[in-house]
Amino acid sequence: MRSIGRPLMPTAFMPGAFEFSGPRGTKWPGESPAAQGPELTSLTAGPPEGLSLSVAVTRRGDAIVRCVTLPGSSLEVSEVGMGCYAAAGVYGEFDEQSFRNLLRLGHERGVTLYDTADTYGDGERILGEAVRPFRGEVVVATKVGLTPEGGRDCSPDHIIRSCEESLNRLDTDYIDLYQVHYHDPQALVSDTVGALERLKKQGKIREYGVGHLPGDRVREYLELGSPAACLAELNCVTRGPYRQLLSVVRGSSVGIIGFSPSGRGLLSGSASEDAPFSAGDVRSMDPLYRGGKFRSALRVTDELRSLADRIGATPVQVAIRWAIELPGVKAVLIGTTSRQHLLENLGSVQIPWDVQIQDHLDAFLDEEDARFQAELPGELKAVLQDEGPVSADTLWDVLYVMEQAIECRWVGEEDILPFFTRLWAMRSAGVDEEEINGIRASLWDLLFQS
């Protein structure tokens, strides 16, 4: 079995499923097409058959990109954006020079949205260097609110100080989109919003956004401030965070930006249970790559492949396009380090698509979800009751339990956070059998006895 978490940014820790009542294959009403940049020429104005998209389809050189405006803001972004998470070394070996070149190739191919964070290794510096020749043409997004130790800090002091540091590393005068990375239970949302609004007035940031937040927190940000974007994990096998967000942001002027549309490569179909990742690769502990979730993802990948074969695309292109077409979604962030995958992923906006394909895939994913969730309680109980020898892998099995319990909304993130903190500490301190059994017993009580 494979597994779990994200080292610098712990698990997604997002509450999951709720009823989905949005119109399929449509965008928010009133979305305005993005204006074309000077070097872009209009290619076609119409949406793909059966979809009512309000996007500008534009050509730059050989590339076709689609750009949208984040509602309520002046930020124009390509629907496929590039992320710098790989700079943190989370996907194994990382070559700075070739990644910088890749970011520039993305721009040549029409990418105008770039995402990083102050915790992605040298991601901010590398991104700043890469986009320097065309800084004014792109949206640079970064994040704040995590400490180097993995704690959370959204206090005004931390935000103001971190912004200066990010500006320095990015070597820029302004950040286009400054995103609160995670919720900090110790900070008042009103204080955090106050700091962000101050930075906006000072011209240090153009807009701000929020990420990885449970719905009620997003609601608070919407009531107290004016975020332009909400960031959430979104792919064919992780729909919970998106669904929860959609119910909160519907009708507001906030756009959803989805990340990990390929499921960190899982939906390409290249993963197998017999090919473990290197120890440094975050996917060796990723809940997406573990247990029943992994097996469910393989079934989803088979369906993606079958759809892809029918329309002359690849499974990842189908997965990315499906995410882009979801209501409320403005852009998705890909995290590839490979030229071939970049071109493949950008090609997702060019594959044949219509509302029937979107509906078919939605229905398949609903069925697959139901199957996965029916088997889940038994699977989680088995992990919590396992009396076999405890190893590092046990940590990631328990993290899998936590992630699924939150994703399925059996419990809230705040219920799990204390156990998660204890579990996470064992990553560096070493696995303590008594401690891990204590966590398992507490989780058993929380999930199955109350």
Ligand SMILES: NC(=O)c1ccc[n+]([C@@H]2O[C@H](COP(=O)([O-])OP(=O)(O)OC[C@H]3O[C@@H](n4cnc5c(N)ncnc54)[C@H](OP(=O)(O)O)[C@@H]3O)[C@@H](O)[C@H]2O)c1
């Ligand atoms: N992951 C998170 O927890 C997270 C959280 C918040 C924000 N973000 C932002 O979102 C961005 C994207 O997230 P992500 O890195 O999770 O996205 P992702 O593109 O789903 O995952 C990247 C991984 O998938 C592989 N991959 C991508 N396209 C592929 C393809 N066509 N075929 C086979 N493998 C493929 C990449 O390998 P290759 O390099 O070999 O292509 C890489 O290992 C991040 O860089 C970051 O800016 C991420």
